[in-house]
Amino acid sequence: MSGLSHLGTQLNLNYYISLASFIVLYYDFLLTLGAEVEHFWGSGHRIRWPSLLFFFSRYLALFGHTPLLFAFFAESLSDKVRIQCAALGKYDQYYTTVLQLIIAALCIIRVSALYSQGHRRVVILSLLLIVLVWLGIAFAFFVFVQKNFHIRRLRGVRGCNPEYSHSEGLWIAFAWLGVLTLDISVFALTLRKTLGVGMENPSSLFRVLLHDGALYFSVLFVINLSNILAYLFAPPLLKSVVGMPTNVLSSTLMSRLMLNLRIQYGVHVHEGVHT
Secondary structure: OHHHHHHHHHHHHHHHHHHHHHHHHHHHHHHHHHHHHHHHOOOOOOOOHHHHHHHHHHHHHHHHOOOHHHHHHOOOOOHHHHHHHHHHHHHHHHHHHHHHHHHHHHHHHHHHOOOOHHHHHHHHHHHHHHHHHHHHHHHHHHHHHOOOOEEEEEOOEEEEEEEOOHHHHHHHHHHHHHHHHHHHHHHHHHHHHHHHHHOOOOOHHHHHHHHHHHHHHHHHHHHHHHHHHHHHHOOHHHOOOOHHHHHHHHHHHHHHHHHHHHHHHHHHHHHOOOO
16 A cells, blocks of 8 residues: 555656646746747848747747647546557657757857857857767667657556656666756856956846856756756656656746847847947
């Protein structure tokens, strides 16, 4: 009986953390929709690669999580629902890879904008190498390691709850280590620029770029590290418990960063300051 109670506690923890993630994602979207319409839409705003990547990451997170609502609310213990849960688990893994790849591209564009043309090439190539290694590890896990997707269902507890073995957790942790390495690299490059010229530059746009970047990557470092530690050391049912919060925070914080930069840029244009 105590074993079932412990199992139910883990399943409920998965459920409530997923619920909190959904609330943050959709509530933050509603909060920032007005700023997005004002500063990204309309004839006065040109669509460039950073803008396209902003839209992709923002709306991929918004609509990409929609199929996971089924996994969140699923209650039936039938074989059909079990198969659907397994399919959604696979979908979530590929969706996470694509979303994090888009966010990584935004990170590379953002930090490369801080550097001169000569150093920019080195920065971009170095960060791209990290992303490629990360994708290779993730691909190896999908193809060679995880043959079946295991879920755990319990009567009276909602949700499709994935279970990962220790070896699967190791592979996923290594894949997320690539994301963490990218975060650390971008943060270090941002901090280097901050210490070098950021304090001397009076441009508020530059300060937003540096300050928000430092805040963003410090939060992402903590959540990505928590995600990796969960995959390494948590019980099988809790290894993926930080996965959804990581995706949600990655998307919402990057959206906030891009919105703040665009708002600040609009202030400069309005004041006649060229950046």
